[in-house]
Amino acid sequence: MFQPEALKEAFQLFFTPEVFLWMAIGVTVGVGVGAIPGLSAATGIAIMLPLTFTMPVAPALGLLIGLYKGAVYGGSISAISFATPGTSEAAATVYDGYKLMKRGHGRKAVEMALASSVTADTASDLVTICVAPPLAMVALKFGPAERFWLVVLAFTLIGALSGKHIVKGLLSASLGIFLATIGTDPVSAVPRMTFGVYWLAGGIPFIPLMIGIFALSTMLEEGIKLLKESGVVEKVKVNIVKGFFKEGAGLTMKEYLRCWKEMLIGFFVGSFVGFLPGLGSTVGAFLSYGVARQVSPDKKIGEGVLEGVAAAEAGNNATVGPTLIPLLAFGIPGSISAALIGGALMLQGITPSPRLFKLYPEIVYALFMILIAANAFNFGIGRIFGRLYTRLGLLPKPLLVPLIFVMATIGSFAYRGNHYDVILALVFGLVGYGMRVFGIPSAPLVISFLIAPMMEANMRRALIISHGNWIQALLGSPLSIGLVVATAILTFLSLKLKASEIARGGIEKVV
Amino acid sequence: MKRVRKWLRRNQGIGLIFSICLIVFLVYLELTPWVHREVRDGFTLGFFPVVGVVLLIIFSVIMVFDARRREVPEGVEVFTFKYFLGGILILAATGFYFTIMRKIGFLIITPVYLLFFIYILGLKSWRKCALSAVIMTVIVYGVFTCIGVRLPPGILGRILPF
Amino acid sequence: MKTRFIKVIILSAVIFLLIGNGLVFAGEAPVEDAEYPAKMITYICVFAAGGGTDRWSRIMSSAAVDHFGQAWHVVNIPGADGIVGWREGLKKPADGYTVIQGSTTPVIALLKEEKPPISPFDIKIVCYVSAFRAVLVAKPDAPWSTWEGLVAYARQNPGKLTVGGTTSHVMGQANIFDQAGIEVTLVPYDSTADGIADFLGGHIDTASATFSTVQTIVPEEAVAVINTSEIPITAKGFENVPSAKDLGFDGMAFPRWVGVHPDTPDEIVVFFSEKMDSLLQDDAVKKFIKKLGEEIIFLPYDEAQEAYRKLVEGMKRAIRLL
Numbered sequence: 001m002f003q004p005e006a007l008k009e010a011f012q013l014f015f016t017p018e019v020f021l022w023m024a025i026g027v028t029v030g031v032g033v034g035a036i037p038g039l040s041a042a043t044g045i046a047i048m049l050p051l052t053f054t055m056p057v058a059p060a061l062g063l064l065i066g067l068y069k070g071a072v073y074g075g076s077i078s079a080i081s082f083a084t085p086g087t088s089e090a091a092a093t094v095y096d097g098y099k100l101m102k103r104g105h106g107r108k109a110v111e112m113a114l115a116s117s118v119t120a121d122t123a124s125d126l127v128t129i130c131v132a133p134p135l136a137m138v139a140l141k142f143g144p145a146e147r148f149w150l151v152v153l154a155f156t157l158i159g160a161l162s163g164k165h166i167v168k169g170l171l172s173a174s175l176g177i178f179l180a181t182i183g184t185d186p187v188s189a190v191p192r193m194t195f196g197v198y199w200l201a202g203g204i205p206f207i208p209l210m211i212g213i214f215a216l217s218t219m220l221e222e223g224i225k226l227l228k229e230s231g232v233v234e235k236v237k238v239n240i241v242k243g244f245f246k247e248g249a250g251l252t253m254k255e256y257l258r259c260w261k262e263m264l265i266g267f268f269v270g271s272f273v274g275f276l277p278g279l280g281s282t283v284g285a286f287l288s289y290g291v292a293r294q295v296s297p298d299k300k301i302g303e304g305v306l307e308g309v310a311a312a313e314a315g316n317n318a319t320v321g322p323t324l325i326p327l328l329a330f331g332i333p334g335s336i337s338a339a340l341i342g343g344a345l346m347l348q349g350i351t352p353s354p355r356l357f358k359l360y361p362e363i364v365y366a367l368f369m370i371l372i373a374a375n376a377f378n379f380g381i382g383r384i385f386g387r388l389y390t391r392l393g394l395l396p397k398p399l400l401v402p403l404i405f406v407m408a409t410i411g412s413f414a415y416r417g418n419h420y421d422v423i424l425a426l427v428f429g430l431v432g433y434g435m436r437v438f439g440i441p442s443a444p445l446v447i448s449f450l451i452a453p454m455m456e457a458n459m460r461r462a463l464i465i466s467h468g469n470w471i472q473a474l475l476g477s478p479l480s481i482g483l484v485v486a487t488a489i490l491t492f493l494s495l496k497l498k499a500s501e502i503a504r505g506g507i508e509k510v511v
Numbered sequence: 512m513k514r515v516r517k518w519l520r521r522n523q524g525i526g527l528i529f530s531i532c533l534i535v536f537l538v539y540l541e542l543t544p545w546v547h548r549e550v551r552d553g554f555t556l557g558f559f560p561v562v563g564v565v566l567l568i569i570f571s572v573i574m575v576f577d578a579r580r581r582e583v584p585e586g587v588e589v590f591t592f593k594y595f596l597g598g599i600l601i602l603a604a605t606g607f608y609f610t611i612m613r614k615i616g617f618l619i620i621t622p623v624y625l626l627f628f629i630y631i632l633g634l635k636s637w638r639k640c641a642l643s644a645v646i647m648t649v650i651v652y653g654v655f656t657c658i659g660v661r662l663p664p665g666i667l668g669r670i671l672p673f
Numbered sequence: 674m675k676t677r678f679i680k681v682i683i684l685s686a687v688i689f690l691l692i693g694n695g696l697v698f699a700g701e702a703p704v705e706d707a708e709y710p711a712k713m714i715t716y717i718c719v720f721a722a723g724g725g726t727d728r729w730s731r732i733m734s735s736a737a738v739d740h741f742g743q744a745w746h747v748v749n750i751p752g753a754d755g756i757v758g759w760r761e762g763l764k765k766p767a768d769g770y771t772v773i774q775g776s777t778t779p780v781i782a783l784l785k786e787e788k789p790p791i792s793p794f795d796i797k798i799v800c801y802v803s804a805f806r807a808v809l810v811a812k813p814d815a816p817w818s819t820w821e822g823l824v825a826y827a828r829q830n831p832g833k834l835t836v837g838g839t840t841s842h843v844m845g846q847a848n849i850f851d852q853a854g855i856e857v858t859l860v861p862y863d864s865t866a867d868g869i870a871d872f873l874g875g876h877i878d879t880a881s882a883t884f885s886t887v888q889t890i891v892p893e894e895a896v897a898v899i900n901t902s903e904i905p906i907t908a909k910g911f912e913n914v915p916s917a918k919d920l921g922f923d924g925m926a927f928p929r930w931v932g933v934h935p936d937t938p939d940e941i942v943v944f945f946s947e948k949m950d951s952l953l954q955d956d957a958v959k960k961f962i963k964k965l966g967e968e969i970i971f972l973p974y975d976e977a978q979e980a981y982r983k984l985v986e987g988m989k990r991a992i993r994l995l
Contacts, residue, residue, distance in 0.1 A: 032654070039660065043722055047660075049731070053961060143876030165522075165579050171529075171570040178563030184754075187861050188550035188995060189840045190785050193560045198790040201782060202753040216602075224597045226632040330873055331889035332866045339866075343728075347964045353889035402628035403647050405601075406621060409609050410651070414660050416721050418752040422609050426602050433598055438525055439584035456559055457863065464552050464860050465835050465877060545787070551859075551995060 003361045010365030013058045014373075022055070023062035023370070027377045030070020031385045034086045035078045037211050038411025041071035041087065045340050049347075057348040058366055064344045065367075066374045068337050069121070069320070072281075073382050076113040076313055081106060081393030082404050084215035088206050091446055092285040092312035094214050099304025106390035111251035112306045113313045114382045116259065118375045120267045120314035121321065125371045127271060128321035135322070136329030139275050144461040145474050149483035150276070151455040154283065154447070156491045157290035159498065161443040163302070166498070168440045176448030179204055186457040187464070199420045206282075208412045208421040209449065212428025213435075213442050215408045220433045223401045251306075259310035262292045262301075266314025274319030275326075279454070280335055281319040286447045288315020294494060321371065327352050328364060341367075520583050520590075526574030533568045540564065604628070616665015621648040709769055709941055716745040717773045719758030725967070729802065729929060730774055732961045733952060740952040745772075755779030760791055767934035769941035772799070777841050777927040780985060784992050796932040798981045800946045801972035802953060803962075804926040806902040807838070807845035808887045808914070810872065810895040811879045818896050820915050823879075827855040835860050837868040838881035840995070845901045845925045846881050847994040848987065852922045859995065884908070885966035902926035904970060925987055926970075930977065946974035 013019075026048070033044035044067050052060035075087030080097030093113060100109040142150070155173075162169020182193045183203025194200040266288040273284035292311035293301045301308040323335040331353040333339035342352045350360055357364060395403070412425040435442055459474070466473035475481055518524050540546050546557025574580065608624040625644035634640050655662050714737070718730040727749060734745040750758030756779050765771035773796065783789045817823035817834060827834050827850075836846050837860040850857050862868035865882045872880035873894055884906055891897055892910065900906055900916040903924040917924025931949065933942065952958060953969050962969055972980060 032657070036654070043660075047722075049728070140870060140874035143871055143874055165582075167570050167573045167577055167579075171567065171574070174563060174566035174570055178560060178567060181560040181563055184785075185550055185556055186863070187552050187554070188556070188785075189781065189861070190548075190550065190556060191787075192545065192556045196788065198786065198788075199753045199757050201756070201786065202751075205752075220598050220601060223601055223632060224594050227597050228594075229633060326870065330870070330894070331886075332870045332873075343965075346966050347961070349964055351889055351966060353893075355893065396634075398629050398632035398634045399643055399647070401632060402625050403651075405605055405628065406625065406647070406651060409605055410617070410655070410662060413609070414655070414662075416751045417749050418757055419609070419613065420752060420757065423606070426606050430598065430602055437584070437586035437590055437594075439586060460552055460554065461860055461862075461871075464858060467832065467858065468553065 006361035007365050009362035010369060013362060013366045014369045016058065018056075018059040019062045019370070020373075020377075022059040023066040023374055023377050024381065026063040026066025026068075027070040027374065027381045030067035030072075031074040031077070031378075031382055032070075033067075034071030034074020035385070035389060036074075036411055036414075037078060037084045037086050037215055037408055038207055038413070038415035039086070040075075040207070040415075041068045042336055042340065043415070044068075044071050049344075052344060052347060057345075057350065057363060058370070060344055060348060061341070061367055061370050062374070064340060065370050066377060068340065069374045069378045070382065072317065072320075073114060073117055073378055074385070076117070076309075077110055077382075077386055077389045079214075080109045080113060080309070081389045082215065082400070082407075083218040084404060084408060085210055088210055088282045089285055089316040090312075091210055091214065091282060092289045092316070092443070093309055095289075095302050095443065096304050096306070096308025096312070098218070100306070100309070101390070101393055103304060105249075106393050107387060108249060108251050108255070109306065109309050110386035110390050111383065112255070112259070112309045114379060114386060115251060115256050116263050116266065116310040116314040117317040118379045119263055120270060120318040122372055122375050123267050124271045124274065124318040125321035125368060125375075128325060129368050135275055136325050139326055140330075141477075141479055142276050143477075144458040144465065145476060145480045146483060147276070148455060148458040148462060148474065149480055149487065150279075151451045151458065153483060153487045153490065154287055154451050155455075156487060156494060157287060157294065158444045158447060159494050160290045160294040161286070161441065161447065163441045165439065168438070169444045172435065172440045172442065173444035173448040176445040176450075177452040179209070179445075180449045180452040181456075186453070187460050203453075204424060204449075205416070205421060206450070207415045208425040209428050210446065211408050211412045212425040212430075213432040213446065215404055216425060216429025217432025217436055217442075219401045219404045219408070220429055221436055222397055223405075226397055226401065255306055259307050261296065262288075262307045262311035263314040265292050265295065266311050266316075267318045270315040270318025271322045273315075274322035274335070280450075281316045281323075281337075283447070283450055284319040285312045285316035286443070286450075288312065288318075289443075290447075294497065297497065324367075328356055331356075520587050521580065522577075522582050522584065523575050523580040525584070525587070526571045526580070529571035530568055530575065533564060533571060537561070537564050537568065601628075612665070613663050614665065617662040618648065618652060619665060621651070709944065710741055710743040712770065713743055714741065714745050714769075715765070715771045716747045717758050717762045717771065718747055718749050719751060719755035719773065719775045719779060720749065721751040722749045725965075726774060726776055726929065728965055729962070729967070732958055732965075733802070736952055736955045736958050740948050740955070754782035756782055756790065759796070763791060763795060763934055765934065767936035767938075769933055769937050769945065771934065772945070773932050774802075774929065775932065776929050777805075777984070777988070780988060781840055781844070781992070784985075784988055793985045794982075795935055796930075797935045797937055797942055798977045799931045799933055799942055799974055800949045801928040801930055801970065801977045801980065802949065803929040803967055804902065804904060804970045805841070805883045805928075806900050806904055806906065806916075806926055807842045807881045808884055808900050808906075809836070809846060809879050809881050809898040810887055810891065811898050812875075812894075813892070813896050815878065817878065818898060820899050820920065823898055824853060824855060827857055831856040832858055834858065834879065835877040836879050836881060837862055837871055837877040839863070839865055839868065841927050842868075842881035844988065844991045844995060845927065848925050848991045849899065849901045849917060849920075849922050851991070851994055853920075861995075884911075884968075888966075900924075923987065925984065925991070928970075928972075928977070928980070928984070930981060942974050946977075 030044055033039045045064055048067060052063060072089050075085055075090035076093045079085040079090040079093040080101050083094050083098040085091045085094055097109045158173045182200055184201055185192050191201040269288040269291055270284040273279045289312040299307050323338045326332040327338040327342050333342045345352055350363055409422055412421045415421060462473040540561060548556045550556055612620045622644040625647055626640050629640045652662060716730055716734060718727050720726040730747045734747050737745040750761050755775055759773055759779055762771050762773040780793045783793045811818045817826045834857045836857050839862055843859045843861055847859060860877055865886055868880045869882055871877050887897055897914040900914050901924055903918045904926050905916050906914055950971055953971050
C-alpha cells in the first residue's frame, strides 16, 4: 500500500511557495468568514472556488483546506466572544466559552479552542493516514439499522447535557424532535407540519435556528436587562477606546495540559463520528462535550471552564481527517468538508474513487501533508484574529448588543440569501429567550434537532428494506445488537451516576 | 388571585400551562386531515410530529409532579410583563429594520437603527451614539464587502460604484 | 433641550433628503427602448452556494459577458427545494433581465404540495443546459447485474429487490419498473452519497445515481444495469448499458433548465436560447463543466419547452408510484 516513490513526489508538490501562500490566504479568509454568523466554510469556498479553476492541484487544495480549517476555528471565536456560533460546529463551544468570556477570560478560551482544535485535528489526520483503507470497510458495515442505534446511543447523552433539572432537558429535547419533523416526510417527500406555509416545506434550516437560539436570545436577555437598568441609572459611563485595549491573559501550557482528558475524549468521539458517513462534525462536538461531562462530573463542565471548550472543539475538529476516509476509499463524501475537497479534486480532473490510491498516490499524500500543515497555519494566523475578536467582545454592552443584532440579522440572511431565514431567526430568538426565562437548557434541543431526523429516516429505511419486519430491521446484524447492548449499559451507568449525584447532594436542594 | 399567580410561577404552574396549551395543539393536529394520511411505508404523515408533541406533553406533565415542582426558575422570578413587551419590541424593530434595509439599503438604515438601539440601551449621549452607529455600520459593511458578500445597496447603490 | 431640538431637526432633514433621493432615483426612466440586453442580467440559482446548480451558474456566468454583451449577477435564493427562488424570480418584471436556473427538484416539490404556491408551468423554458440520467448499479456477481437477470429475479420475487436513491432517482427508476410491469421496493435517501454507501455496504441490492457518480465505482465495485433516460452514455466502458429507448420504454431524464417569467416576449427567449448555445460552446466553459464530471446536453427553447411539458406530465404519473 505504501509507496515511497509517490511520497517523494508528494513532497515536491507540497513544498512550494505557492502552496504556502495560498494556504495562508485561505486561513485568513476562512477565519474572517467563519467568525461571521451565518457564513460558513461552504460560503467561503463557493466564493473562492473560481480562483482555483486555473491553479495547479496542490495550491488549490491548500487554499480550500486552509479556508475550511480557518472557518471552523473562526466559528468558535465568535461563539466565545459573542455567544454567537459563527458556524454550526461551534454551537457546543458557546456554553463554556461565553461564560469564560463574561468573566474576562475570553482570550484564554479562544486560545484553548485553537489549541485543542489543532491538537485533535492533527491527531485524527495522522490516524486517517495510517488506517484509512481498512477503516473504510468497517464504515460501510454501518447501514440504516446500525446508524439508527448509533443515534439512539447519542440520545442517551442528552441526560448529561440537561443540567440540574432533567425533565426540562428532556422537554427541550422533545421540542427539538418536534421542530425537526417540520418539513418533508423522508419517505414520501410530502410536506408535513408546515401549517400551509410553503417555504417551510424544506424544513427549518439549522443556521437560523442556531442564530436565534444562541445569539439573539442571549442578546435579547442582555438587552432587556440594560433597558431595565437604563431606566434606573441615568447615564451609563462608557469608555470605548479604553475597553478596546484591555486584554485578558493568554493560555498557559499548564492549562493546556490540564485538559488532556477532554482532548482525548474529543479525539476518540470525533474520529468515530467522522468516519461514519452522515453524522457530521456538529454531532461530534456535542457528543464529545456530553461524554466529557459524563466522565468527569466534578470538573463542572458547562459552568464556564476551559475543559468544556476543549472537549467541544476537539470533538468537532477530530472529525475532519476521518471524514475523508469514505471519500478517498469509495468516492463517497461523508460530510460537507469532504464534499468540498472532493469537488476541488474533481475540478482538477482527479475523481475520488476506489482507483484514487492506485492512480494518484502522490495527490493523496500531498493532501494529507496539506491537511497537517494547514493546522500549523491556522494556529499562527488564528491567534492574531482571536485576540482581535475577543477585544471586540469586550465592547460595552449597549454597543455590543445592537451590533450583534445587526450581524445576526444580516448573517441569517447572507447564509442563503433567503429573507424567510431572518423571520425564523427572530422567532427562534424569542423561543430561546423564553427557554432562558423558564430555565430550559438549549443544548438538548439543538442536538435532538440534529439527530432526530437521522433516527427517523434510518429507522424507516431499515423497515422498508426488511419489508416491515421490525425485528429483522432493527436487530438483524451483530453490530446492531452490539450497539443496543452499549446503549443499555450507557443508560444504566448514567442513571446510576445521576442517582449518586443526588445522593451526594451534587444536585442541591431536591425537595 | 395573588396566590394563584404566585403558584403559576413555580415549575408546577409552568408545567400545567405548557400541558394545557400542548393538549389543545394535539387535539387540533388530530382534527386536521393530513395527519392521518398514510404514506408508502405504512406510517401516517402526522405520526412523527405527533410523537414529538406527545413527548412534550409527557415531560410537561412530569414537571407538575416531580421533585422540583415547587421551585421557581430564576428567570421567572424576576420576569414581568414589561420584559416580555421589551423583547417583542426589540425583535419587531429588528424585523422592521431588515424589511426597510432590503428596500432602501444597508448603509442608510443601519446607522439609524443602531443609533436608536444604542440610545435606549443606556448610552445617553447622542453624539457618542451617532459616532459609534456610523463607525459600526461602516466596519460591518467593509467586512462583508471584503469577503465578497453584497449587502443590499438600496438607493445608494445607484450613486455609489460599490 | 434646545440643542436636542436642533439635532432632531437635522436628523429629520437628513432622513427626508435620503427618502427624497430615493424617490428621485426610483423614478428614473427605464431602459426598455434600448436593445436587449441593455443592463446586467440577474441570474437566480434556486439552490445554495457550493452545490451543483450553483457551480453551473457560476461557470456559465464567468463567460456571460463575452456572449451576451452584459454580465450576469448570480444570486442564490434557495429554500423549500428551490421554490422560494423560483417564486422570487416570478415577482420580477417579465423583461428577460431576471433568469432562473432550476432542476427537477422544485418541480417534484410542487407536484407533492397539496396547495402549491405556483404551478410547474409558471415558467417559460429558455433551454436545457444539461440533464441527469438515473443509472442503476448492482454488485457484479449479483443475479440482477444485467437487465434481463433483474427482470427475471423481480418476476420470481415480487417486491424483494431493493432500489435506493434520492427522490428524483427513485422516481426515474419507478417509471421504468412500472412500464416493465415488475415490482421492487424503493428505498428513499436524502443524498446519493448515502444511498451509494448503503449499496456498497450491502444493505440495499441496487442503487440509482447520476452518471458522474456511477463512473467512480464502476467497474471496481459495481456494474451499471440500466440507464433510465433516452440519452445514451457514450463514455468508454458504458457503451453496452441499455437505455430506456433501447428497451422500448418511455425514459425520463432530469434536466437542468434555464427559464424566465412566462410573460416574457418570445424574441427575448429566442435570443437568450441562441446566446446560451454559443456560451456553452465556449472552450473555457466546456473545460470546466467537464472537470466537474458533468456534461453539456443543450436543448434550444423549442425542444426544451416540449421536453419540459412531457417531463412534467410524466412526473405527475410517476409521483403516484411513490
